[in-house]
Amino acid sequence: MNSTRIPILWALAATAVAAWAGKVIIKLLRRRNAFSVPIVGADIDDIKALKGRYVREADVLLREGYEKFKDGIFQVETPDGPRVFLPRKLAHELKPFNRHEASGMKALADRHIGQYTTIDHESDVMLGAIKIDLNRNLGNFVEDVQYEVAHCFETQFPSCNEWTPIDLHEKLLRVVAQASACIFVGYPMCRNEEWLECSTKFALDVMIGGEKLKQWHPWLRPIAQYLVPEMTRIRGDHQRAFELLLPELEKRSTESHGTGFKSRNDMIEWMQQRAKKLGDKSFDSRELAKLQMLTATAAIHTTRLAIIHALYDLAARREYIGPLRREVLEVTKDNTSILRKQHLTQMRKLDSFMKESQRHNPPSVATFQRKAMIPINLSNGFHIPAGTIVQCNTNILDEAPAEWGDPNVFDAFRFHKLRSKPEDSNKHQFASTSYDSMQFGFGNDACPGRFFASNQIKIILAYILSHYDLKFEDGVVERPRNLMFEVNVLADPAVKVLILDSDYEIRMLTAIVTGATGITGTAIVKALVDTSEYSEVYTLSRSQKSELHPKVKHATLDLQQSAGEMARSLSHIPPVTHIFFCAYLAHPDEGEAARINGTMLSNSLTALKETGKTVDLQCLVLTCGLKQPPNFYYTQQRILERAAEDTVNTWSWTVTYPQDVVGFARGNFMNLMSSLGLYCAVSREMEDSRLVFPGNKKNYLAFNDWTSARYHAEFCLWAGTAQSAKNQRFNVVNGDVQSWQDLWPRLAKRYGCIIPDKMFPSPDGERKAYPGYESGIMKLHPRPPVAEVESQLGLKDEFKQGILYNQIDLTKWARRPDVVKAWESLRDRYGLEQGVWDNATWSFLNFLLGREYSCVASMSKARKMGFNKYADTWAEFQHTLEELEAAKMLPRIAE
Numbered sequence: 001m002n003s004t005r006i007p008i009l010w011a012l013a014a015t016a017v018a019a020w021a022g023k024v025i026i027k028l029l030r031r032r033n034a035f036s037v038p039i040v041g042a043d044i045d046d047i048k049a050l051k052g053r054y055v056r057e058a059d060v061l062l063r064e065g066y067e068k069f070k071d072g073i074f075q076v077e078t079p080d081g082p083r084v085f086l087p088r089k090l091a092h093e094l095k096p097f098n099r100h101e102a103s104g105m106k107a108l109a110d111r112h113i114g115q116y117t118t119i120d121h122e123s124d125v126m127l128g129a130i131k132i133d134l135n136r137n138l139g140n141f142v143e144d145v146q147y148e149v150a151h152c153f154e155t156q157f158p159s160c161n162e163w164t165p166i167d168l169h170e171k172l173l174r175v176v177a178q179a180s181a182c183i184f185v186g187y188p189m190c191r192n193e194e195w196l197e198c199s200t201k202f203a204l205d206v207m208i209g210g211e212k213l214k215q216w217h218p219w220l221r222p223i224a225q226y227l228v229p230e231m232t233r234i235r236g237d238h239q240r241a242f243e244l245l246l247p248e249l250e251k252r253s254t255e256s257h258g259t260g261f262k263s264r265n266d267m268i269e270w271m272q273q274r275a276k277k278l279g280d281k282s283f284d285s286r287e288l289a290k291l292q293m294l295t296a297t298a299a300i301h302t303t304r305l306a307i308i309h310a311l312y313d314l315a316a317r318r319e320y321i322g323p324l325r326r327e328v329l330e331v332t333k334d335n336t337s338i339l340r341k342q343h344l345t346q347m348r349k350l351d352s353f354m355k356e357s358q359r360h361n362p363p364s365v366a367t368f369q370r371k372a373m374i375p376i377n378l379s380n381g382f383h384i385p386a387g388t389i390v391q392c393n394t395n396i397l398d399e400a401p402a403e404w405g406d407p408n409v410f411d412a413f414r415f416h417k418l419r420s421k422p423e424d425s426n427k428h429q430f431a432s433t434s435y436d437s438m439q440f441g442f443g444n445d446a447c448p449g450r451f452f453a454s455n456q457i458k459i460i461l462a463y464i465l466s467h468y469d470l471k472f473e474d475g476v477v478e479r480p481r482n483l484m485f486e487v488n489v490l491a492d493p494a495v496k497v498l499i500l501d502s503d504y505e506i507r508m509l510t511a512i513v514t515g516a517t518g519i520t521g522t523a524i525v526k527a528l529v530d531t532s533e534y535s536e537v538y539t540l541s542r543s544q545k546s547e548l549h550p551k552v553k554h555a556t557l558d559l560q561q562s563a564g565e566m567a568r569s570l571s572h573i574p575p576v577t578h579i580f581f582c583a584y585l586a587h588p589d590e591g592e593a594a595r596i597n598g599t600m601l602s603n604s605l606t607a608l609k610e611t612g613k614t615v616d617l618q619c620l621v622l623t624c625g626l627k628q629p630p631n632f633y634y635t636q637q638r639i640l641e642r643a644a645e646d647t648v649n650t651w652s653w654t655v656t657y658p659q660d661v662v663g664f665a666r667g668n669f670m671n672l673m674s675s676l677g678l679y680c681a682v683s684r685e686m687e688d689s690r691l692v693f694p695g696n697k698k699n700y701l702a703f704n705d706w707t708s709a710r711y712h713a714e715f716c717l718w719a720g721t722a723q724s725a726k727n728q729r730f731n732v733v734n735g736d737v738q739s740w741q742d743l744w745p746r747l748a749k750r751y752g753c754i755i756p757d758k759m760f761p762s763p764d765g766e767r768k769a770y771p772g773y774e775s776g777i778m779k780l781h782p783r784p785p786v787a788e789v790e791s792q793l794g795l796k797d798e799f800k801q802g803i804l805y806n807q808i809d810l811t812k813w814a815r816r817p818d819v820v821k822a823w824e825s826l827r828d829r830y831g832l833e834q835g836v837w838d839n840a841t842w843s844f845l846n847f848l849l850g851r852e853y854s855c856v857a858s859m860s861k862a863r864k865m866g867f868n869k870y871a872d873t874w875a876e877f878q879h880t881l882e883e884l885e886a887a888k889m890l891p892r893i894a895e
């Protein structure tokens, strides 16, 4: 036998024996560590597979554990041995223990073998600097951070004139690192490339190095640490951090002895001062460098990840971009877009969005972990020996309180809504921790950097929202699934997000259209779909049209249900910027029509509001239906004889109407009745502040009775987007425009409201205000239609003013040949005097304007001429008003 073979064989044999012995020891160790609680996946014998599952899908395993054992304790096989998971409720029992009895930091250090990766370093200097100094100074840094963020985007991001893929992971690492460094080490260190690299790589070296070293048996780790490149780099990182920091510290030291010394008020200074205060003799420049590395490790990657998750959620639900962007612009509008500390608290929707994003994508599914430093006995008899790490199963969404609504859906403004109760206005914030919100941990050792993180994230997201549009690369249709590494939740880095420079314009309007299958609704949906400003249109109706445009999403909704029933059908619809209410029911009894329609409107507004659809509402457009009763009602009911009979004396059968008007209801007041009902209902909603419009300036209401579907739709679009709608608190665009078209030329003159050139002077004498649409404008009399009942309704002063926009220039219109012809035909056929119609319309207008009206004469004249119904209508009209006045219950009848 060759003599060299003998040692090889011996070596092989020795290795085999060592491997066997290792296995036995590991088994013994595992047995020693095993706990007398059930094991999740105990039915699977393959321990290796179980450990693999823990690494790749701890979330699924913990969910299984929850479903199987609910409030019980269970354990999971992990590559580090069995781990005990407590139900969330036991967090209450661990909460009172202080950090020397149950330590979160020690648990984290153990997990990343901190004795080697250097993170097993609990420092009162660092904790004090974060918990006390950083948090105390948070408000002072908003502008500095914002400035640094802007600098970073300007220098690190490409110009994106077209959709450009961005590596969010890489870019945001830089942004967060630089923005944090401006508080941790101040300027100019925060822009020092080497410092930034060192402070960001250190955390990765710790994590990756720790994992690699864990592959080695604990006994071999003291030696193996020199074989793992990241472990070598960790030592290098510390040295480099120290070298980079030294000149800065020396500069500061020199300055502090000179005249005109100015405090830097940053983490370096706070740590130095704390060390002095605590009399910490071991604190020197090396220790400071180490603590800076540790702080950066705790801060940067966690914050970056939260932003990436939020951006993934935003790219997956782009309908939220508009609302959030508008909020940013709204809070900063008086301040040339510069964020101040109060703005961060004012951005409640953004805060809510961040919290909801974090609820679905927490940093870890077990955020409350503690290493027992002393033996601890739990109330259920479970004994935690000293040295054991326990953690809570903190991400079971179903455990959310009932008032949070459906816990499994992504409801971006869930917390915004919850905060709308005055008593809860300071609760449910991104940085709040509670038993129901443990994403930042729980108790005394909950993340002390969360307030800082909240500010950083808001500033960065606000910057992105006001400068970019974003979306996923083609083919990614929904939010990408997160990746798991053990209990840590990671955003999939393979997914590309594309960004596009936004021109600061508020784009992407979204709309809900009720009654979308009706004539008006269909026309409006079509017009919205064709308008590039609108990105999504949600149609609500009892039935669905067969062909839908990709922009259109349908929800089956019966508007005659109660608000509560409707709310259930609305859950999947996001908040919208516009609501076009086009669902009306005709009824031969006008009072009934007013009540039904008022109730439908009121109930659906309540449902929309209570499900959060109105939190971003810019505009509510009420379109008062087409032909209302009685003839339209009968036509709809296919009682055509009755319809014919009812309309025999009206214009509809006799006059060729201009444009595509196909009929005309008997009395001009018919739609007015509905309008009034709706007006009252909405006024009440506004009065009760139940209908929330943002910014308090965009309350807007348009009534229109235009009887042509096409123009109706165009009008409504105009009403929703007109500049006037953006500036006015309350507009009335009324109303029976058809009758305006049918007015006599002299009415326009007599009314004296058309002074376009004076109102909107332009060099060529043409009106410029709203080309193509209305061309007359007048300020309403301070007594609008509901003047008579306004006190009973409790109408607020700001809603008493209004502007009446006319879609047509009456004078021009009256001169049109088709109108003149229509009038002549009517006059010849019925021998009508101009005065009858004139006075009738005049009285309507007078009423609208709240002026004294003297319609009696014209009523009697009308009656004399056989227009009895007309007078009845008037009586009914007054009667209904009285009812409205008395009832005040108008919108609630159906409930």
Ligand code: HEM
Residues within 6 Å of the ligand: 104, 105, 127, 130, 295, 298, 299, 300, 302, 303, 306, 363, 367, 368, 369, 439, 440, 441, 442, 443, 444, 445, 446, 447, 448, 449, 450, 452, 453
């Ligand atoms: C979105 C960003 C952040 C997330 C998600 C996050 C999350 C957490 C979590 C879950 C804990 C454990 C708490 C517990 O066990 O009760 C923690 C602890 C900690 N975090 Fe954060 N953190 C973030 C940002 C920061 C920042 C910016 C800093 C520093 C400025 C920081 C410093 C710390 C420290 C020092 C601890 C240990 C506290 C202790 O044991 O007393 N964190 N963090």
